[in-house]
Amino acid sequence: MTTIKKEVTLKSVGLMTGIESEARVCPSDKAGIRFHFSGQCIDADIKNVVSTQHCTVLGNGNIQIMLIEHFMAACAICKINALDVYLSHFEVPILDGSSKMWVDAFKSAGIEPSNEKTYTIKEPIYYINGKTHLILLPSDKLNITYGVNFNHKELKNRWVSTNLENLDEIVKARTFGYLSELEMLQKAGYARGASLNNTVGMTDDGYTVELNSEFEPIKHKILDLIGDFYLVKCNLLNLKSEITVKEAGHTVHSIVAKELQNKIIMEV
Numbered sequence: 001m002t003t004i005k006k007e008v009t010l011k012s013v014g015l016m017t018g019i020e021s022e023a024r025v026c027p028s029d030k031a032g033i034r035f036h037f038s039g040q041c042i043d044a045d046i047k048n049v050v051s052t053q054h055c056t057v058l059g060n061g062n063i064q065i066m067l068i069e070h071f072m073a074a075c076a077i078c079k080i081n082a083l084d085v086y087l088s089h090f091e092v093p094i095l096d097g098s099s100k101m102w103v104d105a106f107k108s109a110g111i112e113p114s115n116e117k118t119y120t121i122k123e124p125i126y127y128i129n130g131k132t133h134l135i136l137l138p139s140d141k142l143n144i145t146y147g148v149n150f151n152h153k154e155l156k157n158r159w160v161s162t163n164l165e166n167l168d169e170i171v172k173a174r175t176f177g178y179l180s181e182l183e184m185l186q187k188a189g190y191a192r193g194a195s196l197n198n199t200v201g202m203t204d205d206g207y208t209v210e211l212n213s214e215f216e217p218i219k220h221k222i223l224d225l226i227g228d229f230y231l232v233k234c235n236l237l238n239l240k241s242e243i244t245v246k247e248a249g250h251t252v253h254s255i256v257a258k259e260l261q262n263k264i265i266m267e268v
Helices: 067-077 100-109 163-172 177-188 216-232 252-260
Strands: 008-014 020-027 032-037 038-041 050-051 055-060 064-065 083-087 117-123 125-131 132-138 141-150 158-162 174-178 197-201 239-246 262-268
Touching: 008 100, 008 132, 038 055, 067 100, 067 163, 067 216, 117 132, 125 252, 132 252, 141 216, 158 163, 158 216, 163 197, 163 216, 174 177, 177 197, 216 239, 216 252
Parallel strands: 032 083, 117 239, 141 239, 174 197
Antiparallel strands: 008 020, 020 083, 032 038, 050 055, 055 064, 117 262, 125 132, 132 239, 141 158
């Protein structure tokens, strides 16, 4: 079990609601990551996912917590699996749109060391539906390859691979969206907190901000994948697997994560 050594607090607007939210993240001696809001508590567990439209949402009948994937990715990256998170609003702060500020805060607080568990799978796990697929194959090390086909000159039929050696670019990859769709999304109640401070806007021929690294939007998809999969208590970064994803999102991530939950084997 791994937690932080002292409490940290971060706040910003929520990406979806545009309402300011504060997250007080506390060390815990109890395994698991829990979100607290309005006197209620919900476990960060795949069984509590109630929506994957635009972001991953947890719910338990009493409360819902929105946009947990970047926070969960930061926990996976830092190998943290025991925290209590107290929120002033039901949406996790977007901060800079990536996981970097969470990771920096955890490292600044100090992380209690523990023995890392590694995992493997003995047979392929896959989801295939038309142009979309997510496939996990047994391997002797981790490699993730993510493919997209966006209506953008740099991101059409584009693939990006990552492993533990270039993880820093994944940590800093910010959320993104088409600038031309922003007004429509906001009218529908989404992306009301999107700004140049937290989002890479994609235009017909470029971006609204300077990228942190080449093909940053695809790397953010990998970040989302890591965060979504951490809801099954298996850290993808400790999984020996060749993972290939094409044109997927939170819904497909969650479907395959549930399958993985039943087929992972802990290595001694």
